[in-house]
Amino acid sequence: MKKLKYALFTGCTAKQSTPEQYMSTFAVAEKLGIELIELVEASCCGASHLQDYDDFLSLVLNARNIAYAEKHGLTMVTICNTCQLNTAMTKHRLDNEHGLKEKVNAKLKEIGLEYKGTSNIIHFLYAIIDDIGLDKIKEMVVTPLSQFNIAPFYGCHNIRPSELQNESHKKAENPYNPTSLDDLIKACGGVSVDYKEKNKCCGFHVELQAPRTASILTGNAIAGAMDGNADWMVTPCPLCHLKLDTQTHHASVAIGREVKLPVLHMQQMLGLALGCSHEQLGLKHHLTKVDFI
Amino acid sequence: MSTHKITTQKVNFKVFRFNASEDYLPYYEDYNMDVTSEEVVLDVLNRIKWDHDGSFSYRRSCRHGICGACAIKVNGRSTLACKERMNDMIELFGNELTLEPLSIKRAVKDLIIDKGDFWEKHDAIHPYLISDVDEHPEHEHLVTPEEAERLLEADLCIQCGACHYACPVVEINEDFFGPAAFAKAYRFEADIRDDALDKRLLHLHEEKQGLWDCVKCFECAEVCPKDVNPIDKITKLHQMLFKEGIATSNVATRHAVGFKHSIARNGILDEGGLVLYSEGLGIVKHVPVALKMFVKGKIVPPWALTKSKNLDEIKKLVKSSSTAKF
Numbered sequence: 001m002k003k004l005k006y007a008l009f010t011g012c013t014a015k016q017s018t019p020e021q022y023m024s025t026f027a028v029a030e031k032l033g034i035e036l037i038e039l040v041e042a043s044c045c046g047a048s049h050l051q052d053y054d055d056f057l058s059l060v061l062n063a064r065n066i067a068y069a070e071k072h073g074l075t076m077v078t079i080c081n082t083c084q085l086n087t088a089m090t091k092h093r094l095d096n097e098h099g100l101k102e103k104v105n106a107k108l109k110e111i112g113l114e115y116k117g118t119s120n121i122i123h124f125l126y127a128i129i130d131d132i133g134l135d136k137i138k139e140m141v142v143t144p145l146s147q148f149n150i151a152p153f154y155g156c157h158n159i160r161p162s163e164l165q166n167e168s169h170k171k172a173e174n175p176y177n178p179t180s181l182d183d184l185i186k187a188c189g190g191v192s193v194d195y196k197e198k199n200k201c202c203g204f205h206v207e208l209q210a211p212r213t214a215s216i217l218t219g220n221a222i223a224g225a226m227d228g229n230a231d232w233m234v235t236p237c238p239l240c241h242l243k244l245d246t247q248t249h250h251a252s253v254a255i256g257r258e259v260k261l262p263v264l265h266m267q268q269m270l271g272l273a274l275g276c277s278h279e280q281l282g283l284k285h286h287l288t289k290v291d292f293i
Numbered sequence: 294m295s296t297h298k299i300t301t302q303k304v305n306f307k308v309f310r311f312n313a314s315e316d317y318l319p320y321y322e323d324y325n326m327d328v329t330s331e332e333v334v335l336d337v338l339n340r341i342k343w344d345h346d347g348s349f350s351y352r353r354s355c356r357h358g359i360c361g362a363c364a365i366k367v368n369g370r371s372t373l374a375c376k377e378r379m380n381d382m383i384e385l386f387g388n389e390l391t392l393e394p395l396s397i398k399r400a401v402k403d404l405i406i407d408k409g410d411f412w413e414k415h416d417a418i419h420p421y422l423i424s425d426v427d428e429h430p431e432h433e434h435l436v437t438p439e440e441a442e443r444l445l446e447a448d449l450c451i452q453c454g455a456c457h458y459a460c461p462v463v464e465i466n467e468d469f470f471g472p473a474a475f476a477k478a479y480r481f482e483a484d485i486r487d488d489a490l491d492k493r494l495l496h497l498h499e500e501k502q503g504l505w506d507c508v509k510c511f512e513c514a515e516v517c518p519k520d521v522n523p524i525d526k527i528t529k530l531h532q533m534l535f536k537e538g539i540a541t542s543n544v545a546t547r548h549a550v551g552f553k554h555s556i557a558r559n560g561i562l563d564e565g566g567l568v569l570y571s572e573g574l575g576i577v578k579h580v581p582v583a584l585k586m587f588v589k590g591k592i593v594p595p596w597a598l599t600k601s602k603n604l605d606e607i608k609k610l611v612k613s614s615s616t617a618k619f
Contacts, residue, residue, distance in 0.1 A: 012562035015599055017591045040602040043560040048509050050552035052531035054617040060610050061556065107614045111606040160511035174385060175515055176370045196369070201461050201510035208571050209545035210506040216465050217508065246582055246591075285589050287582075 007069035020282025024267035062090035081237035085157035144189025151225035152181035155237035188273035197224035219255035351404035361453030371455035373518035395458035423489035447480035456513035472513035472523030479526035505545035560601020
């Protein structure tokens with residue numbers, strides 16, 4: 001089989017507040033035989049906030065990021081749900097809105113780049129499932145996570161809006177009944193926990209302007225996982241991870257109940273099952289101690 | 294003659310039952326039914342009432358996706374009963390389906406809710422054209438097709454409430470206007486005949502729990518039976534605030550603008566710098582968590598920040614492609 005190769009858009013969080021996600025992405029890629037070319041030229045995707053201020057600028061910046069992936073002739077892989085949303089949304093609009101591509105390319109021309117629309121944009125979770133397959137992953141597991149009840153937390157921007165899902169990967173996820181992360185948990189040998197909040201919002205995007213709303217959503221998510229007898233949670237989104245891992249105090253106060261569970265990035269869970277070392281997976285960088293191993 | 298074959302499936306419906314004037318608590322009643330591939334959800338509601346229990350209550354009227362009366366929740370998903378095909382629901386959720394009102398806490402009788410909060414929010418955004426009309430006009434006020442397109446189909450909203458009761462912020466914060474009201478506000482803001490521009494926007498902006506509290510979860514876009522895409526309209530209203538010079542400095546507006554400054558400086562974000570820019574002195578409340586994060590190696594000090602490669606390109610684009618001012 002030809003070696004898989006992707007252009008990696010790390011986003012900002014993996015470079016700063018979730019270093020463990022950056023490390024574990026490369027550790028897991030190595031185990032899976034995936035080559036990742038990091039797009040070191042890429043800028044922030046705007047995180048849906050720049051989009052509230054200057055729509056055109058955010059399109060141009062995201063088109064520039066995609067143009068670098070196209071230059072490599074590779075599929076762009078994201079490791080943050082919000083990066084996925086904003087990059088895939090940019091592609092969707094440039095490919096469909098009349099005249100927009102030309103306007104954006106006029107700007108990119110100033111720096112010698114062009115958006116062509118040749119690279120697919122896909123989150124790492126779906127890239128693994130599509131291109132390697134769950135059966136193959138199952139075969140590669142050396143340390144099955146069979147003693148754990150694991151609560152999947154999908155994160156909004158990977159599953160909604162579903163029209164972007166349809167464009168980026170083979171078997172589009174149903175946002176009301178998502179299965180990819182559950183399937184990955186099972187492939188790693190774990191037991192996936194079903195709970196109502198697994199496809200709900202963590203509140204990250206209003207943490208500064210509406211802290212109470214944000215904290216209640218975070219609290220509800222962790223509480224739902226705890227009530228489902230989860231030993232820990234897993235998420236493909238570093239922004240959800242930040243909320244669930246670092247904001248447990250505010251979340252507990254907001255919902256009037258002590259909530260706390262270790263939360264792993266999807267790469268860390270996979271890494272544990274594939275036999276990566278704890279150092280490689282950066283497990284010491286969590287605020288809520290990863291105490292189950 | 295059509296050769297389309299009608300198929301039948303067995304479905305177990307768990308149906309929410311409650312009579313606010315008699316029952317202390319709601320309960321669920323089971324109905325096992327054969328459902329044909331021709332039916333929509335409303336057909337099932339009708340059959341429950343006509344064949345099983347005449348007291349079963351729900352709202353219905355046009356059965357053509359126009360009146361917006363029959364929105365309910367199927368397995369937690371807001372849906373317009375007269376438009377949603379049963380086959381699609383079975384494909385989505387399987388053969389065990391739970392039928393509930395849009396909001397359980399607002400249930401009055403079975404699937405009927407008190408939609409008062411929805412209409413209050415709707416009223417609050419002045420959902421009508423505000424215009425100084427000449428009492429003796431000499432010609433019609435014509436709207437070109439291009440100008441009509443600016444509404445982005447926000448005028449298709451049928452006020453069914455599917456998005457309002459799917460919104461997690463509405464659930465938590467009863468002051469939040471909600472996606473339907475905001476989409477309606479956009480519908481009039483984008484209308485060239487409307488003169489209220491500043492007034493309506495100012496009102497939305499000033500409401501403490503208003504426009505900037507959207508969590509960007511896309512639940513509203515996903516459930517809308519008319520593809521109004523309310524979150525897109527909320528984003529457009531945010532952009533209008535800046536464009537019309539109405540946006541004032543607060544945590545949310547500084548946060549949006551802060552991304553541009555951070556990108557212009559580093560390419561990728563300076564997360565700490567962004568929070569400082571957004572919060573100002575309010576950053577003090579983040580210090581306890583920030584300290585813990587620093588100890589765990591989750592905060593990169595300003596002097597050690599990575600910058601994007603070819604930063605000069607990003608700086609150039611920020612200069613040449615910026616379209617908004619603050």
